[in-house]
Amino acid sequence: MAVYPTSLDLLIEGRAYMNGSLMEVSIGIVGGKIAWIGKYSKAPPAAQVVHLQSKEILLPGMVDMHVHMRDLEEASKEDWYTGTLSALAGGVTFVADMPNNKPPARSLEVLKVKQREASRKALVDYGFYAGLPASSAELSRMIEFGVVGLKLYPDDLERDCLVESLRLAAAEGLLVVAHAEDPTILRLAEAIEPKDIRRHCLLRPIEAEAAGVRLLDYLRSKLGFQLHLTHISSARALFTALGCKLRGGVQLDTAIHYLFLDEGIVERVGGIAKVNPPVRREREVRVLLTALAAGMLDAVVSD
Ligand SMILES: [Zn+2]
Structure with a gap:
């Protein structure tokens, strides 16, 4: 069973490139690693939140x-x-x-x-x-x-x-x-x-x-x-x-x-x-x- 984090170090919310297309999503980071992906309204509490501007896109490294x-x-x-x-x-x-x-x-x-x-x-x-x-x-x-x-x-x-x-x-x-x-x-x-x-x-x-x-x-x-x-x-x-x-x-x-x-x-x-x-x-x-x-x-x- 997947284990979901109860809190995040960082949450990035906005448009991200995932599975070959751009989508509205929130990505949670714990200890420098992606630990959670989902809707912003469902995100665990985060120490820091970044809202991407409309012209910004989150890409994989x-x-x-x-x-x-x-x-x-x-x-x-x-x-x-x-x-x-x-x-x-x-x-x-x-x-x-x-x-x-x-x-x-x-x-x-x-x-x-x-x-x-x-x-x-x-x-x-x-x-x-x-x-x-x-x-x-x-x-x-x-x-x-x-x-x-x-x-x-x-x-x-x-x-x-x-x-x-x-x-x-x-x-x-x-x-x-x-x-x-x-x-x-x-x-x-x-x-x-x-x-x-x-x-x-x-x-x-x-x-x-x-x-x-x-x-x-x-x-x-x-x-x-x-x-x-x-x-x-x-x-x-x-x-x-x-x-x-x-x-x-x-x-x-x-x-x-x-x-x-x-x-x-x-x-x-x-x-x-x-x-x-x-x-x-x-x-x-x-x-x-x-x-x-x-x-x-x-x-x-x-x-
Ligand atoms: Zn060369």
Whole structure:
């Protein structure tokens, strides 16, 4: 039988997003947790009551599964305090942090340093991804420590320990989140294209992204791990990824910048708009927005 609280620390009354729609409801909190939901007239007495204004909506805390809190040797860019302050301002209450720190989180030792910094400064809940370590034994130690997934970068696809680590991820049920770009095509593009920041998109062509998706899905189909393709930036990679998703074992996201910016931004502001994969042409943006509206994406991330 459900146990109802006799009093609440906090009662919030107004419009809330619940079960896929907005409804008039009251939500009671005890000890920082939701303890009661119902009609305002039926609510237990509360120490504090908040009535939402007509323009305000109560939303669940969001999860951002791809962030870079930097910190460590790059704390001047971002640290766990400034990054999670931004997250909180945007309604995000859990962040999953990527491993390409300085130094990179490819070992238990660095994970422990990150944990120390995050526990001192973070304003929201958090988790860490493991970077591909030098051996699957090290990955095993990182899994035991507690990671939310293994992150793969394009260069990782050419490293010796890749297959054994992916086998372990499959056996342990560890999510593999991958930056899909084929490293061979990236290398060739670097030899072919001019090094001009305004043409950054030529150095990271859509062909590399679509080929990266196929390569990762091949590994998934052979080794059986759960694959999440992150920051899909182009229509071709999206269609390839959706084909993989239909066969099973694959999920995907895009990042906010691919939904709102196109390559014109690099012309206008230069290197500050440089991201990998690059922001694309406007028609790619339109396809991604359509896919988002149609519910084809499993997540949107800030990256
Ligand atoms: Zn990222």
